[in-house]
Amino acid sequence: MEQLLFPGNPQFWYETLRSMSHIAYGGADFGEVVATAERIEEGNYESWHDEWLATADRVAGEAQRALDAHHTVSARDGFLRASNYYRSAEFFLHGHPCDPRHDHAYDRSVACFRAAAALHTPRIEPVRIPYQGTTLPGYLYRADTTGAPRPTLIMHSGFDGTAEELHFSGALAAVERGWTVLTFDGPGQPGPRHRDGLVFRPDWENVITPVVDFAESLPEVDNSRIALLGSSMGGLLAPRAAAFEHRLAALVAVDGVYDLGAISVRSIPGDRAEAERRLRAGSDPALDARFEQIIAQDATARWAINHGMYVMGVDTPRAFSAAYLDFTLRDGLAEQIRCPTLVCDAAEDEFFKGQPQELYDHLTCPRTLMVFTAEEGAGAHCHPGAMRLSLARVLDWLDDTLTATP
Structure with a gap:
């Protein structure tokens, strides 16, 4: 899709398109997004934060006034949009160390979402899922x-999404189709990283298994029909979990990822073994200088590396890239998945191009590859701008896969 705003900065445009995509399920208004974007100085993280925060504060204030006047629908809608705008405000603040302004915007995003959740019918219930001595x-x-048991969708995001954002990218759509939905943040994702300092771990089965345990304790969950959906980097984490957690009845990767290590080594000269050795080495000044050059020249890489150090809990760009090497479905892991699996692919994916096909090719379970195109407005990573289209196809696949028998 052509960059309609921020023509010189694809990362700013993608994040603006991401906010626009949430219009479909109440997470934004077009005019609010465009008016905010027009005030932002391209490439300036300070400007991005300040303008999104101003919009979020204004919308949240209006929502609160509506609530005080007992206009509950208006309040719910306003709090949902404000939650998403606060999320956008803190998006580029995750360097190493994390900008302290992140705390305020993140806390406001969660608070606004919970205010909206309490006004839904049925109420969306915040939960704490037991996990290794914390929740x-x-x-x-x-x-x-x-309270009747229903087919259930467990959802998590990936490298940078929040549990609250999942409301707009699948949770509400699934509920509309009669599903029970359980969304959560795992280690490395905003809630656990922000509150407990938990960083990403590659063995995601040790995250999903306690989540499935929790789901099975709920009366609204049909234990024989639990599906798992992972978005973005979750398109690798969820398949990794499904390779070991065989209680899952179906798996969706939006979009599929096979090997993050391939991304780490692609800009390093030499073969993969040599690139991995250099990434893991105690010292490599030349490679460190190469990373600094990439950060200076590539806006997307600058954000990804800064955020990556934060969510992986490491201090250098090279250490972040080394951490990526462990996030893979190579060595027969993809082949261990048993449940029917849907792998989504975005034809113009700017982050993981080619990875969905690679994951699909390694699957030995019942499998489907679903490609979304630019002509449909759905060609970008995770299909922002075409949420109604993409979620209809994904959830219809889940319905066909899991609900054929009443």
Whole structure:
């Protein structure tokens, strides 16, 4: 899709398109997004934060006034949009160390979402999922108030998404179709990273198994029909979990990722073994200088490396790239997945191009590859701008896969 705003900065444009995509399920208004974007200085993280924060504060204030006047629908809608705008405000603040302004915007995003959640019917319930001596934050969505067991979708994001954002990228759409939905943040994702300092781990099965345990304890969950959906980097994490957690009845990767290590080594001269050796070496000044050059020249890489150091809990760009090497489905892991699997692919993916096909090619379970195109407005990574289209196809696949038998 042509960059309609921020023509010289693809990362700023993608994040603006991401906010626009949430219009479909109440997470933004077009005029609010465009008016905010027009005030932002291209490439300036300070300007990005300040303008999105100003919009979020204004919308949240209006929502609160609506709530005080007992206009609950208006309040719910306003809090949802404000939550998403606060999320956008803190998006580029995750360097090493993390900008302290991140705390305020993140906390406001969560608070506004919870205010909106309390005004939904049925109420969206915040939950704490037991996990290794602490808990993971999440939300339980019920299709109705009967307590009847229903097919259930567990959802998590990836490198930079939040549990709250999942409301707009699948949770509400699934509830509309009669599903129970459980969303959560895992280690490295905003809630656990922000609250407990938990960083990403490649063995995601040790995250998903306690989440499935928790889901099975809920009366609204049909234990024989639990599906897992991972978005973005979650398109690798969820398949990794499914390779070991065989209680899952279906798996969706939006979009599929096979090997993050391939991304780490692609700009390093020599073969992969040599590139991996250099990434893991105690010292490599030449490679460190190369990373600094990439950060200076590539806006997307600058953000990804800064954020990556934060979510992986490391101090240098090279250490972040080395951490990526462990996030892979190579060595027969993809082949261990048993449940029916849907791999989504975006034809113009700027982050993981080619990876969905590679994951699909290694699967030995029942499998489907679903490609979204630029002509449909869905060609970008995770299909922002075409949420109704993409979620309809994904959730129809899940319905066909899991609900054929009443």
